[in-house]
Amino acid sequence: MQIGMMNDPRCNATDEARWAAAHGLDFLDLTIEGPGADLEQIDQAALRTIMAETGLGIIGHTAWYLPFASPIARVRQAAVASAAETFDLFAALQARYVNVHISSTPALFSRADCLRWNGESFAHLAEQAATYGLHVMVEHPPSSYFSLDDISTILNADPRLGFHLDMGHMHVAGFKLKAVLEELGARLTHVHLSDNRGRHDDHIPLGAGTIDWPQVIATLKQYGYDATITLEVFSKDRDYLLLSAAKVRQWWADAALEQ
Numbered sequence: 001m002q003i004g005m006m007n008d009p010r011c012n013a014t015d016e017a018r019w020a021a022a023h024g025l026d027f028l029d030l031t032i033e034g035p036g037a038d039l040e041q042i043d044q045a046a047l048r049t050i051m052a053e054t055g056l057g058i059i060g061h062t063a064w065y066l067p068f069a070s071p072i073a074r075v076r077q078a079a080v081a082s083a084a085e086t087f088d089l090f091a092a093l094q095a096r097y098v099n100v101h102i103s104s105t106p107a108l109f110s111r112a113d114c115l116r117w118n119g120e121s122f123a124h125l126a127e128q129a130a131t132y133g134l135h136v137m138v139e140h141p142p143s144s145y146f147s148l149d150d151i152s153t154i155l156n157a158d159p160r161l162g163f164h165l166d167m168g169h170m171h172v173a174g175f176k177l178k179a180v181l182e183e184l185g186a187r188l189t190h191v192h193l194s195d196n197r198g199r200h201d202d203h204i205p206l207g208a209g210t211i212d213w214p215q216v217i218a219t220l221k222q223y224g225y226d227a228t229i230t231l232e233v234f235s236k237d238r239d240y241l242l243l244s245a246a247k248v249r250q251w252w253a254d255a256a257l258e259q
């Protein structure tokens with residue numbers, strides 16, 4: 001199991017990578033978003049130097065607000081093109097995975113339209129990503145609008161799409177982890193963790209909200225998940241992020257003892 005953090009898109013990504021490596025994190029979940037980390041603001045050479053010197057890994061992350069399910073075809077195509085523009089960078093940084101976020105559609109349109117447009121956009125991206133040796137994984141939003149079946153329908157638009165679990169989003173949506181793993185676990189590729197109180201996607205430190213973390217970590221481990229976990233703890237004081245990382249490592253070790 002590897003633990004990483006997401007860069008704050010308001011900050012310089014090179015500084016964020018340096019901070020992650022200096023504080024013992026295994027990888028940076030590199031989100032390409034403004035105002036501070038848009039594609040043209042990324043210093044690829046500097047990131048490669050940090051990676052070579054420290055062993056820091058990179059997971060690809062694209063802007064969460066890209067309109068992949070817009071009713072307007074040209075807007076969807078622009079969202080796909082914008083996400084695909086990051087592939088060259090991620091491939092150069094030896095990333096294997098890049099995420100995309102399920103997008104909503106105005107209520108005037110049907111659920112079937114929304115699922116189909118998301119699926120079509122992601123299938124196009126899976127196709128393009130393959131030429132870079134990248135895999136696209138789909139992250140669900142912090143909303144109960146999309147059922148687990150809906151997420152499954154979107155993933156089934158292309159067999160290459162992976163499932164990107166966000167525990168904070170699942171808690172807001174009201175899903176239990178065991179049910180999520182039962183339905184989508186076979187395609188589980190990457191995990192995001194942050195806490196909240198079940199109402200809003202607060203991104204608070206692990207243990208500050210109402211998620212039962214020892215149980216979540218044990219469930220993931222016992223399910224056989226042993227890949228990358230990103231902490232999306234967005235507190236101003238980053239001691240809370242580091243404390244969350246230490247706690248995940250401890251819960252993970254405790255879960256092993258219980259098996």
Ligand SMILES: [Zn+2]
Nearest residue numbers: 139166192232
């Ligand atoms: Zn997330």
